[in-house]
Amino acid sequence: MKKLVSIILALVLVASLSSVAFASYPADVDYQYNRSGTVHCSRVTVRSAPDSNSSGYGKLRNGQTCTIVGETGGWWIIDVSSCGFADYTSGYGYAKKDLISLNPSWIVVDPYTYLYTDPWYSGKLNGEQYDRVYLVISESQDFYCVQCTEDAAGSSFIRKCDVPQYSQEWQNLYVIADNNVPVLDNPGGYTLNTLSRYTIVNVESWDGYGYYYVRVLSDTDYEYCGWVNQQYVQKVIN
Secondary structure (H helix, E strand, O other): OHHHHHHHHHHHHHHHHHOOOOEOOOOOOOOEEEEEEEEOOOEEEEEOOOOOOOOEEEEEEOOOEEEEEEEEOOEEEEEHHHOOOOOOOOOEEEEEHHHEEEOOEEEEOOOOEEEEOOOOOOOOEEEEEOOOEEEEEEEOOOEEEEEEOOOOOOOEEEEHHHOOOOOHHHOOEEEEOOOOEEEEOOOOOOEEEEEOOOOEEEEEEEOOOOEEEEEEOOOOOOOOEEEEEHHHEEEEOO
């Protein structure tokens, strides 16, 4: 009997050691994201708590990307499934904010979407914009803080509820991030046309190396397709 109890206790101990205790998502996080970030140091540890003494899930190296879902104090809250850790495939972890930079992200909105001076529902209107694409500077629970696609300085706020959710057919939306971006007939092939910055495209396939096959989504070039170097496109977050 004592031997049986010893075996059961040993099994419980092994199971507890092999299980993964992920940090839960804090309820008091002021800013919540779904943004890509890039490591800009030699390596950064993703930890179980926003504390340098807490246990680590693994390390991200310079140039690696991860998904940032929030922040607390001086720490990013990381979606561990985006880190590529073999032993940890779900849950949340923490990494120092000054070691990971948010990548640029854009949102697509309908024409005449209201802009506000402050992130409050009672905030003053800051006009309307005819541009459909906005660079996201930061975001809160209910608002995006955006820089207009124009070159003018300044920022405004857009209600998240005013940002349309696209149908499943167009869930892979990207935006062209530079001017005169060549569209090729094949990866590395001949130039068919060029696209201007802030053009919205749907990425339909990837060659496995460095080119996306895109379909332009605009009133004038709706059915236009071709291959674009992936360094010239950025993910649209809605």
